[in-house]
Amino acid sequence: MTVWQDDVARDLVRNVGDRLALLTRGEGSHVWDGDDKRHLDFLAGIAVNSLGHAHPVFVEAIAKQAATLAHVSNYFATPPQLALAARLKRLAGAGIDGRVYFSNSGAEANEAAFKLARLHGIGRNGVAARPRILALENGFHGRTIGSLALTAKKAMREPFEPMPAGVEHIPATIEALEAAIDDRVAAIVVEPIQGEAGVVELPEGYLAAARSLTLKHGALLIVDEIQTGAGRTGAWFGFNHEGITPDAITLAKGIGGGFPIGALVTFGVASSLFTPGSHGSTFGGNPLGTAVANAVLAEIEDAGLVENAARRGAQLREVIERIESPLITGVRGRGLLIGIVLSSPIANAVVAAAQERGLIVNAANPETIRIAPALTIGDAEIAEFETLFTAALADVQASLAASETEKATAP
Incomplete structure (x- = not known):
């Protein structure tokens, strides 16, 4: 474990699972971890950071x-x-x-x-x-x-x-x-x-x-x-x-x-x-x-962010629906509170793969990914999400295929 993980294990009550990263700063829809790696934050503190991070207002x-x-x-x-x-x-x-x-x-x-x-x-x-x-x-x-x-x-x-x-x-x-x-x-x-x-x-x-x-x-x-x-x-x-x-x-x-x-x-x-x-x-x-x-x-x-949530939510749904992955079976929600329904209980694996790629999303349950980005998102953030999430799904699919191959060839 790293130093910060040791600190978590020693000093914080164990009322949640392992912390996924040590985040140190944020700006807009991005946050940076302790290794200065940038992540696209499409969870926004679970629908909390309406204006994103460090908004001047x-x-x-x-x-x-x-x-x-x-x-x-x-x-x-x-x-x-x-x-x-x-x-x-x-x-x-x-x-x-x-x-x-x-x-x-x-x-x-x-x-x-x-x-x-x-x-x-x-x-x-x-x-x-x-x-x-x-x-x-x-x-x-x-x-x-x-x-x-x-x-x-x-x-x-x-x-x-x-x-x-x-x-x-x-x-x-x-x-x-x-x-x-x-x-x-x-x-x-x-x-x-x-x-x-x-x-x-x-x-x-x-x-x-x-x-x-x-x-x-x-x-x-x-x-x-x-x-x-x-x-x-x-x-x-x-x-x-x-x-x-x-x-x-x-x-x-x-x-x-x-x-x-x-x-x-x-x-x-x-x-x-x-x-x-x-x-x-x-x-x-x-x-x-x-x-x-x-x-x-x-x-x-x-700033018209209620209207932006409606418009960008519809845009995000279109992006998700056009991702060609057998792991996605449906999309739920309204505006910028969206659930991506998965084909099997692999949500935690998708969350981990997304984070590895630099994208923060959430497993609402074993078969659903929840996204709730800042109400301020635009074309750039949505395009970045599409790239990162598509790559994360491909990583999970490849891992699942490798696991099936290993099972099939095991003595």
Whole structure:
């Protein structure tokens, strides 16, 4: 092992697998490792670095705000906090009755959403009149205990059971939702695209049906936009594609462009559920984080990056579909959140081959490669991706063929 790998093994908790490289700097859609090798970053911190690396707007926002006011307690308000809340409400269409809660991450935003659902489920007499919360199979909402209760992955949940009670996981079909929902449901929590499941879109019309059914039964519709928000899918939010208005959305990742920040945006009646003391966070909504997120979102808006995500996403799909490789069997996703479906469980091998070639992508599951580049990419980055990814696939195919030959000739 190298020195940095020794340091990782000695000093960091083993909550993730082996680190793939030691990255030292970045610019735009490229990063450099400790050996000064350049990589095309088509993961962007898993849909986080909306503007790429070291974007001048991001850098200036941090420097300017850090030189004035970095943190105050939530006993006080600050101009960046109020400006970001107003911007998120406007972009999400939350209206005059909407309100925003700020956190430090997506998991924390979903914890707040979980508590929002519980508050909605408590009747006026203090009895849980709506004890049920629905979430979807193959969904992922975080690793804290409340967000993990919403997450359907058994391998993540079982070591930490029992989970908070009341959450039921149902198939991601309109029929299953119709069968499950009733007047005892407090909320349904959904992702417009299930990123950790392999970039799997909900069935067409699902969010519209969920909105209709939740209104009928008095339940909240909570949309997890942590991976799909901030223009990632070619619209400001995933729910925009179906023209609905939810009761709450959770945000993080791309809204901060690399700075840790999350948010829960509430709409209408859901905005009155939290009361003083019912939830909070020391660092949530601090002036440094909100100033940076406000600058990032302003740049996404002013530079037309939502439209760029839609246009470049379509361009990327065309590139992937024309790659002549038997290892690719399909493409999923919207905008610049794309899943490349593989012919067998070789995603980790493809990720390793891509990195060797100088391309960073991700194995969302054993049979899916996830790409989520910066919203700023253009022709040059897409052309470089095509070259590197095609070469990586050829490397894997050659390795598989050699392995089959070795098996066939073994005594």
